[in-house]
């Protein structure tokens with residue numbers, strides 16, 4: 001945790017996050033996420049293994065990055081910078097992997113082989129306590145947007161994993177079957193779209209998302225890309241910095257990586273809602289929610305990868321659709 005953050009947290013002034021579109025919200029007496037003026041997002045740690053896993057995931061990433069930086073410093077001091085993989089300065093080859101197994105393969109350093117992951121996840125600042133709850137402090141990924149349009153899409157054909165308990169597996173299977181999760185490989189869990197004409201947001205309710213049939217998903221994705229001020233699906237999803245291109249970068253990482261399984265994680269699509277030109281939309285793809293993230297046993301995360309590919313394909317179809325279909 002940075003020293004600056006240590007100092008700042010002593011005087012935390014937190015307020016509910018207005019732009020949280022899915023997940024555990026402030027409703028029915030439950031605790032939702034908070035933000036501060038410094039651009040930080042605070043997510044209450046869930047009880048039991050979920051909160052523990054999310055915290056461990058972020059702490060593991062933080063630990064790997066810090067260890068690598070420390071090794072680099074030592075290498076600098078010893079004059080061994082740039083030594084071949086496997087020598088001092090390359091953390092991945094000498095340390096143990098997440099699940100405790102010795103890492104035998106010669107590998108690129110953690111930050112090099114997981115550069116895409118590090119760009120996609122919010123920066124982790126630590127765990128703080130406020131109002132008697134533990135909160136994971138993260139970068140607020142919507143902080144640079146005046147009117148953020150945000151879509152939360154849970155990726156994967158299934159949200160359950162074999163080592164979950166039987167009741168949890170059954171609950172997930174029922175949810176996956178009742179939504180587009182198991183048929184399309186992804187589910188829209190929430191979205192808000194800034195509509196310039198109305199100077200306000202259209203928000204999908206939890207229920208709207210849950211009841212969205214497979215044949216309604218394309219229209220929902222069209223709607224997400226329509227700010228009623230000139231932006232078109234091709235501006236949001238297409239182009240060199242659009243959602244499809246960024247999801248393809250993530251796909252390339254998932255194609256290679258053998259370190260993590262991500263169940264029930266979401267990609268967030270975020271863009272600036274009150275602009276008329278594609279160049280100003282600044283579409284960003286981020287990866288969130290690691291309450292069901294596990295160390296991989298050296299295999300690909302085929303479930304997330306397949307869901308990601310299905311999402312990319314769906315977005316490619318949406319770019320080709322008649323834009324006027326979004327006016328539903």
Ligand SMILES: Nc1ncnc2c1ncn2[C@@H]1O[C@H](COP(=O)(O)OP(=O)(O)OP(=O)(O)O)[C@@H](O)[C@H]1O
Nearest residue numbers: 020021022023024041122138139140141152288289
């Ligand atoms: N770092 C972040 N910055 C800004 N907003 C975020 C961030 N992380 C999450 N959000 C917002 O909070 C929502 C829920 O996030 P997340 O899925 O991590 O929470 P959750 O309560 O664990 O969800 P679930 O009930 O699906 O497990 C997202 O849809 C997004 O709107």
Ligand SMILES: O=P(O)(O)O[C@@H]1[C@H](O)[C@H](O)[C@@H](OP(=O)(O)O)[C@H](OP(=O)(O)O)[C@H]1O
Nearest residue numbers: 023024046050159175189206210264291292
């Ligand atoms: O979209 P919905 O219908 O609101 O369903 C929630 C959603 O599936 C979350 O992903 C899940 O948390 P996990 O991913 O951590 O399982 C949560 O479980 P919960 O109710 O047990 O907290 C559900 O309520």
